[in-house]
Amino acid sequence: MKKIILRNSIIISFVLFLFLMFSNISYADYGVPEIIEYDATIIAEDGVEVEDSLSGNQIVKIPYGDKVHVLYETEGKAFAEYNGKTISINLEDIKPASEDVDISKAQGGQKNMYVYREGAFLYKGPSITYGKLDENIEIPVGTIVKIEASTETWGYVEYNGYKGWVYIYTSDYVSPYNMVCSLTEIAYKETSHYITINEIELTDGPGSSNVVGTIPAGEKIDFYLYSNYPDPHGECDYVVYKDLKGWFQCNEQDVYKDYSEQDLSIFAISDCEIYEDTSYNKKIGTIPAYSEFKLIYETVDEIEPKVFIEYNGVRGWLKHNISGSNENRFISEVPNIYKSTLIPNKSINIIDINTKENTGKSLEATKEYYEIYNYYDFDNKTTYIYVEDTENKENTGWIISNSSDYSSRYNYSDADYEFYLNNYVDLSSVLEVNDDTQSTDIAKEKEESKESDKRNIDSILENKLLLCVILAVIIFVVAIIIIVLVNKNKKNKVNKEETSKE
């Protein structure tokens, strides 16, 4: 009896597995954002003819008024179930069967978002098929909204007494509606200026091709980084230039960083050629080895940045040497925020970097020195460090690096971190915002998030996940019991056979 039950259970389970495998394709696995599924009716007066998404060639005719169950939305279409088939249908051909939305199904957490452009309309439900609440109900630019519940694409908000859904999908990958989102999670202003190399075009949104204006070459611009991560070279950036505001995908051909207002030096390890432009065809000068000169611009290419410098009145470009040799090589001064302090354990000889001979001077033991330059000489296979007395800047010199001769202290402290953070300005504190429930203290938020490793996820989602784990534990226990029972029967059977043989 038990054998039959076990065998039949296995067969039924296998059939169930096949059914699940072939009837439930997870579109989320293809990067399509998840939505709150809903029933919709066909509103095209003549009905619609659509393809069966799985077989690809079977045409399905759906008359006006029939219902479909929408599973996912992508690129202006809905993937829906109809009479056991999965079909793809234009969003404009359907309308939700009911405007009642179960908000508890929105499994994304709460968050604050900032309206940075026009178009933040409230909708009756989490899809454009629900329609707008009212054409006049638009959240104005500069508002910080509190998203109370969210899916990947829509957030439930309350604004000015109105409750509704606003489009919050900030990725332009597989956009459901080919809409540009008017909200963003974080806004920072980078204080380093950028200069345009060529004329650049600004668009009205990330991934959009609608040009709102152009900025001529050679102009200084401010970057506001609207993205989840303040990375100017990865995300699309928001740019402000005089009265013009728009979006721009930052790359090395179009802009470079302007250091002209900062006092950063470069040291030539060998003779370096100065070129007229970055094609490196026309030489306009030479910097002798072991000279210092001023850094003016740097391109944003992190692998091989190009530098524009000034030496003895000559301005031009240097070519970075990535060959692993000393030829045409230079090094940049360590920025203040990254400077470390070197404390000699004993007296260390100061050398002449040209001749590599002792100068007769030395660093004093236990005194503190800043590291200004640090490089590995490929010819001598030695590391050299240029240090500056923290109390007397004129007391400087090169030493041969020998880690047993000194200790180093990294100066990157919380104070520097705060300084660094202050270079990023939360725009919500810059613009006038009347919502006093919002926190705009970035440093405080970062401190608080450091305290806990736990993500800020919705408690309903967390409880559901925990239930699944408990279910797995129960299955574990039940399986052990079944294994014991099955094999106990086997043992009993073997014992009976042995007894009967005797």
Place this chain on the structure above:
Amino acid sequence: MFFLIKYMIICLFMTILIETFIAFIIGIRNKKDFINIILVNFMTNPLVVSIPVYFNIVYNANYRNISYIILEVFAFVTEGFVYKRTLNFKKINPYLVSFILNIVSLVCGEIIGRI
């Protein structure tokens, strides 16, 4: 259906399918042995699947990776222990059987996940 339940069911059945196939290849022919292999997967697979997902969503990928490693080792040892007590197949050490089945299903799972 909640996405994790769906995911657990699919992973369980994929694992059973792959492991029974590999068991057949290595020479297991006894019906009871196949039943035990299937039951053992019911025992360990849901835990190995659900706990890392929980940690990944509630905490972060580091927690997920650590729990995944611990659970895989737990699964290998537990299954080996059960196979030692229950399998009629004696040609290969039961812990080695557990190792082979687990490593193949792990690799297949990674490949399928990336396709």
